[in-house]
Amino acid sequence: MDFDLTDDQRLLTDSVARLLSDSYSFEQRKALLKTEQGWSETLWQKYAELGLTGLPIAEEHGGFGGGAVDVMLLMQAFGRHLVLEPYLATVVLGGTALRLAGDAAQQGEILPEVAAGSLRLAFAHYERQARYDITDVLTTAKPQGGGFLLEGAKSVVLHGATADKLVVSARTGGSRAEAEGLSLFLVDADAPGLARRGYRLRDGTEAAELSLSAVQVPREALLGLQDAALPVIQRVVEAGIAATAAEVIGAMETMHAMTLDYLKTRVQFGKPIGENQALQHRAAEMLVAMEQGRSMAMLATMSLEEEDAAERARHISMAKVGVGQAGRFVSQQAVQLHGGIGMTEEYAVGHFFRRVMVIEHLFGDTATHLDRLAEQVA
Amino acid sequence: MDFDLTDDQRLLTDSVARLLSDSYSFEQRKALLKTEQGWSETLWQKYAELGLTGLPIAEEHGGFGGGAVDVMLLMQAFGRHLVLEPYLATVVLGGTALRLAGDAAQQGEILPEVAAGSLRLAFAHYERQARYDITDVLTTAKPQGGGFLLEGAKSVVLHGATADKLVVSARTGGSRAEAEGLSLFLVDADAPGLARRGYRLRDGTEAAELSLSAVQVPREALLGLQDAALPVIQRVVEAGIAATAAEVIGAMETMHAMTLDYLKTRVQFGKPIGENQALQHRAAEMLVAMEQGRSMAMLATMSLEEEDAAERARHISMAKVGVGQAGRFVSQQAVQLHGGIGMTEEYAVGHFFRRVMVIEHLFGDTATHLDRLAEQVA
Amino acid sequence: MDLRFTPEEAAFREEVRAFIRDHLPREIRERMRLGHPPRKQDTIAWMRILNERGWAAYSWPTEWGGPGWTPIQRMIFLEENLSAPAPELLSFNITMLGPVLIQFGTEAQKKHFLPRAANLDDWWCQGFSEPGAGSDLASLRTAAVRDGDHYVVNGQKIWTSTAHNADWCFCLVRTNPQAAKRQDGISFLLIDLRTPGIEVRPIISIDGSHHLNEVFFTDVRVPVGNLVGEENKGWSVAKYLLGNERTGIARLGKSKERVRFAKEVAKEVRMNGRPLIEDKAFRQRVAQIEVEMKALEITQLRVVSAYAKAGGNRPDPLSSVLKIKGTELLQASSELVMDVGGPQAMPVWQQELAALANEPAIGPDWAPQMAPNYLMLRAASIYGGTNEIQKNILNKAVLGL
Amino acid sequence: MDLRFTPEEAAFREEVRAFIRDHLPREIRERMRLGHPPRKQDTIAWMRILNERGWAAYSWPTEWGGPGWTPIQRMIFLEENLSAPAPELLSFNITMLGPVLIQFGTEAQKKHFLPRAANLDDWWCQGFSEPGAGSDLASLRTAAVRDGDHYVVNGQKIWTSTAHNADWCFCLVRTNPQAAKRQDGISFLLIDLRTPGIEVRPIISIDGSHHLNEVFFTDVRVPVGNLVGEENKGWSVAKYLLGNERTGIARLGKSKERVRFAKEVAKEVRMNGRPLIEDKAFRQRVAQIEVEMKALEITQLRVVSAYAKAGGNRPDPLSSVLKIKGTELLQASSELVMDVGGPQAMPVWQQELAALANEPAIGPDWAPQMAPNYLMLRAASIYGGTNEIQKNILNKAVLGL
Known part of the structure; x- marks a missing residue:
């Protein structure tokens, strides 16, 4: 320890x-x-x-x-x-x-x-119909001329419009939502047949919709084992969860500090609003949530090196739930305690709020991961 | 209106x-x-x-x-x-x-x-293995000599030890948890073969375990239709839910009033503890919960006369959930705001707390009724 | 005691529902169903349709063009309007300015402004809040100095919702800075926003929308005829306005509509390989919200009914319960919708830009407004007195703490 | 940074677990597994078994019979003890009196009392709270007046946990009522409860149990040799005691044990015709609690580890986080257990009376203590400084509000 x-x-x-x-x-x-x-x-x-x-x-x-x-x-x-x-x-x-x-x-x-x-790379895995299901892949890769022909679409690919190469998942076998039959490919951003429409997420970060229309890749583009990419995809997602969990901790730290500062300096009815005990207790509850979330972000990070896949997945899901709930509570209260100013684009707290919101909806949301944990209760 | x-x-x-x-x-x-x-x-x-x-x-x-x-x-x-x-x-x-x-x-x-x-009457329906399932009846009533022979056991029968007559449910047909085959019987408290072990519930009210060992009742003891008592049982339970919901409202009123009184009169660190805004807000949250619960108790009462059984059951379940949650919150906070004194047998608030606790676990608890509502979400 | 609506009330609901169904322009309804806020022209169009039917000034007495409804009818009307979903009636015109003019205005003010307000010929906004004041309204500093037949106004207002759409603004201004109490020396003025010296600057909200503004007044000349009530007595006018009927405060129709929308989309999106609507945890979450909405519906009926019985004079302090619980449910239902949308709710889908560019829409049509609605409704527990302030009110007015 | 236990720590956990498994009397374990509180003789027996192993005084330095463990070892030991479940070590003896005597006691006091405390030859209780004082400890009024070689004590203590089991009581008494500050003029006395003039009256708790007492002192003569620290400086002693290591404050082992028990019983009882353990909503509720327990486990490790790094001098103010979240989880897990029991948890099952009367037990063996546990644990957020007080502490010590 x-x-x-x-x-x-x-x-x-x-x-x-x-x-x-x-x-x-x-x-x-x-x-x-x-x-x-x-x-x-x-x-x-x-x-x-x-x-x-x-x-x-x-x-x-x-x-x-x-x-x-x-x-x-x-x-x-x-x-x-x-x-x-x-x-x-x-x-x-x-x-x-x-x-x-x-x-x-x-x-x-x-x-x-x-x-x-x-x-720069991007991870083009999730598809629109899949929501959070990592096996729900409809994009196909069919053998053609010694390589593969990719056909399909990817949704909300983080930084997908400016990446130089994309790691794209596709079915070389199996059918929708089957665990077997998934493969990963390295695709050049300028590959013919690959169209990208970039946009911003609500937090201002960049993402893209991808469409793959007869995109031809050579055999060497196959990343890892054919038909058996699911464990790799799983670990990539886990790495994403751990990294964004840490990011949420940082965001909570700033929001909490800003809120404390605001409570101490904002004067209303002739005194700093931080003299209201009800608001003080809210700040304390934010601290409790933040510290519990921090512990979970640590758990996620430590678990990445855990060899037992089931145990690793369980800890990662616990962390996703714990950080998700802490982040939602802390960011909502940060806005609430700031009042009107917290609702404006010109003030930082709303930006942190939206980053935390977006992260909660990446890689499976709180409900999805709580569901996975509930499945294992015994 | x-x-x-x-x-x-x-x-x-x-x-x-x-x-x-x-x-x-x-x-x-x-x-x-x-x-x-x-x-x-x-x-x-x-x-x-x-x-x-x-x-x-x-x-x-x-x-x-x-x-x-x-x-x-x-x-x-x-x-x-x-x-x-x-x-x-x-x-x-x-x-x-x-x-x-x-x-x-x-x-x-x-x-x-x-x-x-x-x-005085008692309603001897629930059995130990049934928990909250009103169709889970193992007690049997077999035709015998023009009447019926009752065999089985009933659990946590409210005021069962001092009732003069018992309304007992038993299977005249069907098997465990089947909707069909249930019948009700009027059984005298001194019927041979009926044994009652009385005890108190946690709130001090009386209840009993009943065992029926070859209890012979005449044909005239059958209450309502043979094999088709479930709708009656359902409505008896609904009447119980509405009545106890109202009881919880009364109990919340007293607890809330006691808590306000305590906040105003209990002095600590040189001032009434009710000057703590955090406690004031808690009292306001108790009020909100109580008023929402009151609305639901009214809904339960009004729904008893609703003819559409599904609509009636839905409103009754909503009320059970709403009043159950309000009662739990208000009673927990009443004890919390009283501090140590609220934990003692010599002080009234703990008695109200326990009555509300017992009521929540009669006729299906909050989880059971929320589950029924969830089943119908569409 | 009877919780059921009377046959007359039920018939009234049917009448309202049918009217909205038959007269709400389809394009407006469809936009709103997908969560888009009404555009300026949508609100104007819908208000005028209602006004033609005599319903726009729904809370005014008949002599000033109101329909003469009971509080329960008003509640039914508002709920149906929200559930449709139709654009909300412009509250600045109907529940704020109207009652204030009826109570305090001169005959000339009433005759000129009331019909125009009901028909949305004038779009009004409210100039109360100032920088640094927040819920502490009486600390306002915008000054109005008498100069002949005019007041000369200098100062700044903030959080002025829809000022960029508005033609007129009713403002609190300080006419006597020497008054003993901060609440004295304040006056209530009607200001034409086309008057020289007014600048409206947008405040963009965290959902990316433009609802709020700062309004700057520099030597703005306002005719003394635009004073409402007595000079220096504006605080009573403002108190009357803020204390006015709060029938619609819970905005329950909006929450109901959001839950319906969430369930609708939950049939399309998936969880564990099946439609989300079949997921037990999702259903429990919906059921929990529906229980609380049902309770609030009855609580609201109780408050409105007591208000009607009391002759409609003063709002029940329990209306703070409606505000607290109502905004909690607005927030819970908008969170539900966003969570149903999941990753698809996160992009800023440029649907309309795409349409302009003749490109196909890139996101699902239900997705674009999910997050903005959630974001915007974080303000529901802030505006109109934060929920913390509402609890203070309950403590003072009901609990005696 | 490494969250994993070192091999030494893991081995230590195994050692502790094995010892408890092999030495905790079976009847005690079984009673506790069903939620019964340990009887007086259970606590004594278990403390003596641990003391023989050198573990009872687990937090004391080796020179006074402690095992010389690191804070992390102490935490592991306490968690294993609670999870077993075994009777909790009598904290009055081990974490309160012991460290106080070691810090402030005379050699004679240490030599006499410490070994007896470790072996539970003396059962100690704490005489701090007084009627009307609550969390405001310094308002105490029990008076001790010097008379030759004795103090004469008059007054009343309340909420004195286990006083009816106790041999001795460490008390705060007022020795100088004229002191300028309320915190001055207080002394820390050791009082033999067999001294004439002491009356212990039971306070029955809402779970029906007898844990608490009132203790009345009428002209009780206490030898001056029983003063700990300086006369009139008892407040520093009390502050030291209260501010002492709070490794066990989260009582996480107890929450874990309760959740395990709930799951066990949930395999036996039914919901919708299937075992409750298969019900999705139940599983979600368990999973939610397990997530929070896991987070608290790590938070606790962080606090204990920081405490160890800082040389074990002062408790981290974050220990208030452990208290708040720990008691929330104790309450959540005991609620879970009660809800699993449902109607069977509501009767006062007279299992033991039935056994005495040679009648068969009438309730299921898992049922009798479900509601009492839930009821008793409502006090968890009250004693040791209410959770509201803990939030005040966080505000002052961490947040600067």
Whole structure:
């Protein structure tokens, strides 16, 4: 049992905190949101210079060789500032898929570029009809000319419109919602037949609808085992849950701090509103929720390295539920305690609120994961 | 739409309120609890004199000919004082069974005695294995010598040990949990083969375990249709739910008033604890819950006369859920806001708490009724 | 005591329902069913249809064009209108300005403004809140100084809902800064928003919509004839306005409509390989909300009925219960809808832009307004006195704490 | 950072678990599994078994007979003890009196009282609360007046848990009523309950049990040698005692054990014609509690670990989080158990009376303690500083509000 950070981890968090406090004020972020791309190429390069894009990538591929805890610390810092760059999509989701399923050639080709900040990935798995069901894939990949022909559509692909390469799931066998028959493919963003329509999510981050119309990929595009990609997809999703859980912790920290500050400084009826005991207790309840959520985000991170898949999935689901509920409560109360100002686009708390809202609806929502846990009660 | 009371109803509530404020102080009630029987024969006669035991009984049977609203008002008053006498068992449950299923002879024989306060009934339906399932009856009634031979056991029969006659459900056909094959019988308390073990429930009211070992009853003991008693049982249970919902409203009123009084008078750290805004808001939340519960108790009462059985059952389930949740919240908070004193047997609030707890677990608990409602969501 | 509607009340409900069914333009209904807020022209069109039927000024006395309904009829009308779903009647015109003018206005003010308000010829907004004031209304600082036949107004209002749509604004202004109590020295003025010196700046809400505004007044000249009630006595006018009938405060029809919509979409989306509507946990969540809505429906009837019995003079302090529970249910039902939508509820689907560009819509038609509705309704427990303030009111007015 | 237990910690847990499995008398375990509170003799027997193993004084330094465990070991030990379920160690002796004597006691006091406390040769109770004081401890009025080699004590204590079982009581008494601050002029006395002038009167709790008492002191003569710390400085002693390590404050092992029990009984009872354990809503309720227990388990590890890192000097103010969430879960799990029992949980089943009368037990063996447990645990959010007080503490100590 050990909750201490290593020296390296301390160094990492300090340098990230410095970078973000210099370059990610709310005003700077708002300016970024107003650009067409909605995030900063320049900052992405800075992340690369700091080694962040290579954080969990092996040293042999130009990475830092860090572990799940390092990613957690980074995502938490990103959450405090609502960082907009495609770290989750590229390094966490795409990177995990390559790390787990890529062969030496694929890893050797792609991971160094990811680490260097010169290539961005996206994870194109979920489809519209699937909602949260990771086996509900209708996109097909049929053998053709030694390679595969991909046909189908993907929905709400995070940072899908600006990625250079996409990790696309498709059926090489089985039928809708079957566990068997899924495969992953690396598809170039400019592959003929691939159409992307980008848009923003409610939190300002970027996503896309993909349509694949007779997209031809070579045999070498297959990532991992044919027909047996489900365990990889599962672990990519788990990595996404752990990373976004940490991000929610960071977001809650900022919202809670802003709320405390507001309670202390906002004067109404001649006194700071924080003198109202009812509001004080609400702030204390937010703290309790935040600390319980923090514990669960830690659990998610620690569980990523658990070998027993059932136990890992159970802990991940617990964390998704715990962080989801804490995030919803804390963000709703943060807006409530701010009153009118909390409802405006010009004030930061609503942005944190929406990021937490979007995250709750990624990778299975609270109800979905509670359902999985309920199934196992015995 | 009309929420006014009639003049008769006003008269009724006034006279009941007078009687109870004279004879049902907390001290008087505690003294009653210490007697072996646990309730007062004398008061029962007073209720009869006031016409309460005949309240919902037809005038031709010596009753008052009142309706569901009259019973609601009375039960609410009983709830304010935690009346211990077997009104629910005798007049509401037993009386409803006779009113709905009794033939002219049965009604003519029994209802006048109930109205006069000289005969008490109990409703012996639920069995231990059934929990809340009203079709789960294992007790059997086999034809024998022109009558029936009853065999089985009944559990937690309200006021079962002191009733003069019992309304007993048994299977004349069908098997466990089947809707068909249920019949009701009137069984004398001193019938050979009927054994009763009385005890108290957690709120001090009386109940009993019954065992029926070759209890012989004549053909005339059959109450209503053979094999088709379920609709009657259902309506008896619904009458019980409506009556106890009203009782919970009365109990919440007293608990809430006691809590307000305590908040205003209890001094700690040099000021009344009611000056703590966090406690004020709790008291307001109790009020909100109580008013929502009150609305649901009214709904239950009004629904008793609804002819559409499905609609009636739906409203009754809604009321059971609404009143159950309100009662649990209000009673838990009443104890919490009283602190240590609320946890003691010598103080009234804990007695109200336990009455509300027991009622929630009669006739199907909150989860059971919410489940029924969920089944119908469409 | 009888919870059932009388045959007359039931017939009235049918009449209202039929009228809305037959007269609400289909395009407006369809947009609203999908959760879109009504556009300015939708509200105007619908108000005028209702006004032609004599229903727009639903709470006014007949002499000023009201239908002469009982409080229960008013409640039924509002619930049916919300459930349809139809655009809500512009409350600034109907439940705020109207009763205030009827009580405090001059004959000239009544004759000029009331018919125009009922027909939405003038769109009114409310200039009460100021920066830093929040629920502490009496701390307002916008000044009006008498200069001949005019007041000269200088100052700033904030959270001015629909000011960008509005023609007129009823404002609280300070006419005597020397008054002993903060509540004294305030006046109630009617201000034409086309007067020079007024600037309206948008405030964008977290759902991306433009409802709110800041309004700046710089040497704005308002004729003294636009004073309502006595000079320096505006606080009583405002109190009358705020304390007015709150029949519609629970907005239960909206919650009901949202739950219906959630169930409808839940038949289309999936959970564990089956329609979500078949999921037990989802059904329990719906059932729980429906229980609370049913309780609130009856509580509302009790409050409205008591209000009617009391001659309609003062709102029941229990209307704070309606506000608290009503907004909790608005929020619970909008959360339900969003959760049904799930990932599809998260994008800013540019449906209308897509249509303009002749591209097919990219999201499901039920999806675009799910999150905005949820986001916007977080304000329901803030505006009109936060739910915390409502609890304070209950403590003082009902519980004596 | 590593949430996993070290191999040493895991081995320690196994050791503790095995010891309890092998040494906890079967009859005690079975009674406790059914929710019965331990009898006096059960607690004594188990404490002596643990003391023989050197574990009873689990939080004391080795020089006074403690095992020298880390805070994490102590936490593991307490959790295993609660989960077994075994009788809880008498906290008056172990976590209250012991550390106080070790810090403030004379050598004579330590040598005499500590070994006897560890072996439960003396059963201690705590005389702090007084009528009307509640959480406002410093308002105490019980007076101790010096008379030669004795203090003469007069006054009354209330809520004195287990006083009827106890041999000794550590009390706060007022030795200087003229002190400027209410916290001054208080002393910490050890009082032998067999001293003449002491009367213990039972307070029956709403579960029907006798845990609490009033204790009356009339001219009770206490030797001055029984003063702990300095005269009039008892408040610091009390603060030390109350601020002491709160490793066990969440009582998570008890909640876990209750949930396990609920699931066990849920296999026996029915819902919709099937075992309740198969009911989806029940499973969701269990899963929700299990999620919160898991979170609290980790939060507790964090607090204990931080406490260990900080040298074990001061409790983390976050221990109020453990108290709030811990008691919420104790209450949620006891509610779950009661609801599983349903109607069978409502009777006062006189199992033991029946056994005495040679009659068969009339209720199921799992039923009798379900409601009493639920009732008694309503006090969990009251004693030791109500959860409202805990929120005040968080506001002051952590949030700066």
